Amino acid sequence: MKITEVTIRQLSMRMKSPFTTSFGTVQDKQFLILEAKDESGLSGWGEGVAFEVPWYTEETVKTSWHMLEDFLIPLVLNKDVQHPDEISAIFKVIRQNNMAKATLESAVWDLYAKRTEQSLAHALGGTKEKIEVGISIGIQPTTEQLLQLIEEHVTAGYKRMKVKIKPDKDIEVIRAIRARFPEVPLMADANSAYSLDDIELLQQLDEFNLMMIEQPLASDDIINHAKLQKQLKTPICLDESICSYEDARTAIELGSCGVINIKFGRVGGLTEAKRIHDLCMQHGIKVWCGGMLESGIGRAHNVALTTLQNFVLPGDTAGSNHYWDQDIISPEVIVEDGYIKVPEGYGVGYEPNMESLEQFTVSKKVYR
Numbered sequence: 001m002k003i004t005e006v007t008i009r010q011l012s013m014r015m016k017s018p019f020t021t022s023f024g025t026v027q028d029k030q031f032l033i034l035e036a037k038d039e040s041g042l043s044g045w046g047e048g049v050a051f052e053v054p055w056y057t058e059e060t061v062k063t064s065w066h067m068l069e070d071f072l073i074p075l076v077l078n079k080d081v082q083h084p085d086e087i088s089a090i091f092k093v094i095r096q097n098n099m100a101k102a103t104l105e106s107a108v109w110d111l112y113a114k115r116t117e118q119s120l121a122h123a124l125g126g127t128k129e130k131i132e133v134g135i136s137i138g139i140q141p142t143t144e145q146l147l148q149l150i151e152e153h154v155t156a157g158y159k160r161m162k163v164k165i166k167p168d169k170d171i172e173v174i175r176a177i178r179a180r181f182p183e184v185p186l187m188a189d190a191n192s193a194y195s196l197d198d199i200e201l202l203q204q205l206d207e208f209n210l211m212m213i214e215q216p217l218a219s220d221d222i223i224n225h226a227k228l229q230k231q232l233k234t235p236i237c238l239d240e241s242i243c244s245y246e247d248a249r250t251a252i253e254l255g256s257c258g259v260i261n262i263k264f265g266r267v268g269g270l271t272e273a274k275r276i277h278d279l280c281m282q283h284g285i286k287v288w289c290g291g292m293l294e295s296g297i298g299r300a301h302n303v304a305l306t307t308l309q310n311f312v313l314p315g316d317t318a319g320s321n322h323y324w325d326q327d328i329i330s331p332e333v334i335v336e337d338g339y340i341k342v343p344e345g346y347g348v349g350y351e352p353n354m355e356s357l358e359q360f361t362v363s364k365k366v367y368r
C-alpha cells in the first residue's frame with residue numbers, strides 16, 4: 001500500500017448546543033479531516049480531535065496541521081506500507097503530538113480495511129455486531145436543566161449518563177441526580193479539577209453508587225491517583241493520564257484506576273489503542289471508548305474500536321444528531337435504544353458526505 005496523496009481540510013461546524021467543562025465551552029468546533037489516497041485512488045479518512053485551545057492536552061488544530069505538514073505526512077507519503085501497524089512505528093521518531101499522529105494513522109487504517117475488503121471493526125479484531133453507548137453531558141447553567149437533559153437521554157435509551165463535576169458543583173449535583181434517578185447507570189468526569197486535599201469530599205461520592213469517577217486529579221499524577229484509589233470505594237477511571245501503553249502499564253501496576261477511557265486520538269492512533277485494550281484485558285481493567293465531540297468520521301472510527309472485546313462499558317459515542325444538525329457522513333451514526341449497529345461496509349463503513357464536507361471546509365491543502 002502506498003499513500004500517494006494526502007488532503008487536509010480544516011472544518012468549522014456549529015454544535016447544536018455548547019459543551020462546557022471545568023476548562024471552558026466549545027460550540028463552533030474547528031477540527032481537521034484528513035483524506036489519504038493510494039495509488040489506485042482509494043481514500044481512507046481520519047479526523048483530528050485536537051481542539052482550538054490546548055486545555056485538554058497540549059495539542060491544538062494548528063499544532064496538528066503543522067506536525068502533519070512538516071513531519072508526519074513526509075514520513076509516510078509514497079512509502080510502501082504493508083500494514084497500518086507500521087505507521088505508529090514510523091512515527092516513533094516524532095515525540096508526543098499523539099492527536100496529529102492519530103489523524104493520519106487512522107486514515108491509513110480505514111484505507112487498509114477498504115483495500116483488504118473488510119470492515120475496520122474486523123481489521124482491528126472486533127467481534128461485536130452492535131455496541132452499547134452512553135452519553136456525556138457538559139456542565140449546565142442549573143441543576144434542573146441538567147436533570148431535564150438526563151431525562152431526555154434516559155428516554156432515548158442511552159445506557160449510562162456521564163456528567164461533569166468540579167468544586168462547588170459536585171456532591172449536591174450528584175445528590176440531586178440520584179434523588180430523581182436512583183438507579184440510572186451514572187458516572188462523573190472531573191477533568192482534573194481536584195487534588196489529594198479533596199479526599200474527604202471525593203469520599204462523599206462513594207454513597208451515590210457511581211460506576212466510576214473519571215480523572216479526578218492532574219493528568220500527570222498517576223501516583224496520587226493510586227493513593228486516592230486506595231481511599232475510595234468507587235473505581236477511578238483515567239482519561240487524560242493515559243497517553244500511551246506505558247502510561248497504562250504504570251497506572252495498572254500502581255493501582256491508580258479500575259477503568260480506562262480509551263480515546264485513540266489521545267494515545268496516538270488505533271494500533272496503540274488496541275495495545276492498551278489488550279493490556280487492560282490481561283489485567284482485568286475494563287475499558288470504554290471516550291469521545292472528543294467528533295464529527296461522523298471520528299465517530300465512525302470510535303464505533304469500530306468499540307467492537308473489541310474488552311470495551312465492556314458503554315462509551316461516549318452518542319448519535320450524530322446529538323451534536324450536529326448535519327453531519328459529514330452518510331448514513332449518520334444512529335443510536336437506537338442505546339445501541340449503534342456496527343456497519344458491515346468496508347473500512348469505517350460510513351461514506352463521507354462530500355457536499356456537507358465542502359460546505360463546512362474553511363481551508364484545505366493537498367500534499368503529493
Ligand SMILES: O=C(O)CCC(=O)C1=CC=C[C@@H](O)[C@@H]1C(=O)O
Nearest residue numbers: 021056136290291292293294316
Ligand atoms: O464526545 C463526547 O460526547 C464526549 C465529550 C467529553 O465528555 C469530553 C471531551 C473532551 C474533553 C472532556 O471535556 C470530556 C472527556 O474528558 O471525556
Ligand SMILES: [Mg+2]
Nearest residue numbers: 189214215239
Ligand atoms: Mg474525560
